[in-house]
Amino acid sequence: MTWLPALDPAHVSELVRAALAEDAPWGDLTGGAFVPPSAIARAQLTARIDGTLAGADVATEAFAQAGATLTWHTHDGARFRAGEVLAETSGPARAVLRAERVALNFLQRLCGTATLTAAFVDAVAGTGVRIADTRKTTPGLRALEKHAVLAGGGSNHRFSLSDAVMVKDNHLAVAREAGLGVTEAIRAAKQRLGHTVHVEVEVDRLEQIEPVLAAGVDTIMLDNFSLADLRTGVELVAGRAIVEASGTVRLETVRAIAGTGVDVISVGALTHSAPALDLGLDVHVAGGV
Template sequence: MISEKQFNNELQLIIHNAIREDVGDGDHSSLACIPASATGKAKLIVKEDGIIAGVAFAKMIFEYVDSNLKVETFITDGTPVKKGDVVFHVSGSSQAILKSERLVLNSMQRMSAIATKTKSYVDLLEGTKTQILDTRKTTPGFRACEKWAVKIGGGENHRFALYDMIMLKDNHIDFAGGITLAINKTKAYLKENNLDLKIIVEARDLDEIKEILESEGIYRILIDNLNFEDTKKAVALIGDQCQTESSGNINENTIRSYAECGVDFISSGALTHSIYNMDLSLKAF
């Protein structure tokens, strides 16, 4: 997994690029009618029930745009909210508040939706040992925030990107000439390049699981698109030799049954790629 420093750098890059994209050579709407000396206040209002996320990120945005903006927080990340709740007040330069507004709302609306979806999955897994993981099915350029939102909702992060963990999926295996060849080549590559990365290998059936288990040093087996019965058999085959993860078309209706098969993790792209933004509003007062 990436370090806290790397993660924070990703967040700063997101803010920098988003402000560059949105503001360009100036917020001419505000510059045209609001004096540079004008000050004001705005409040973040919740317009539908859910889990709030992105409060800490909003503070980072305000700090980036104008370090003199002041934020008074009433509700913190990960808290259940209902329509009408006020999450925070922001005060200071009116121009700076308006320059920040769209990025704050875009970020918090998406992050809150992801946190809300994640929390619903976490609740469905209550009482089992299984943890919910995100995937790399994220919005380009916004991954750090989306994975942060998963954590806020009570889930766990999978690998951040292609560089912090090895995952040998079906295409890698097929292009490499088979499971064992792919694993052996990977181990040789890691040794040659002095890399210490965990190895996850995808299995499409029980025979592939048996072949994977013939190799040592596998961190986790990804049990992909197996039914409940075969997933139970897979978990029994693997035992304590490595971690287990189920994936593939798992939804609210099936996630509990897969967890009850005994897997350690369930990964779901739906946490980030199939959500609708939560309705929030930033209003002057």
């Protein structure tokens, strides 16, 4: 497994605190009425289907803030099988039950993203092509979802609008309205940027490639190209820029796209359409009156 950068603990703490407050803004009515204060609970977090783990730190923080502990038998980025016990929790029963849904909500979503990413990465194995995410993330959860992509073996595209320049068709339309040609507009923009800023430009037709390359871009995105046009596009670029393919990429098509010679394939579905992974927490309560 590749090294995974740690999530920012302060950010994780803030997200978990908000989620717990949302789930029980005035306390847990059910736990307070039905669970004795002295009751102790132990539980096992079990995978119900195969998958890839992401979000361990987030789930641990949810139990910690509620007043319980969560001990892991595996780590983010590890693959697991249905029936495998991934972690165990213990503590006051009210605390365990208080944290359960919030922890599972985070885990199931992030494991779903990591698992779908791993499937795409497996599909292009041996081609040298990178599978990357996009900015199509859940508002407020981008750091977690992009971490889950890394856990699945994928790569992160830019994190935000502040990270890199990505010129899309709407930007070019504005430039044309101002009377600027594509090459001229990109060159003018580069003059206003620092020399370390990465510049990527999206094109949707083969004839746009040469004017974009003439401006000296770092990456060119071929958006919604056919396989034949992707191959032609790669030949036209001829190593002068990184070539990224994007647009309605599916598991059934990603291997063929990788075979066209592109360097990166960005997949919005990794974060906007990954199904939640089925995980279960089986609680056993003892003691208390």
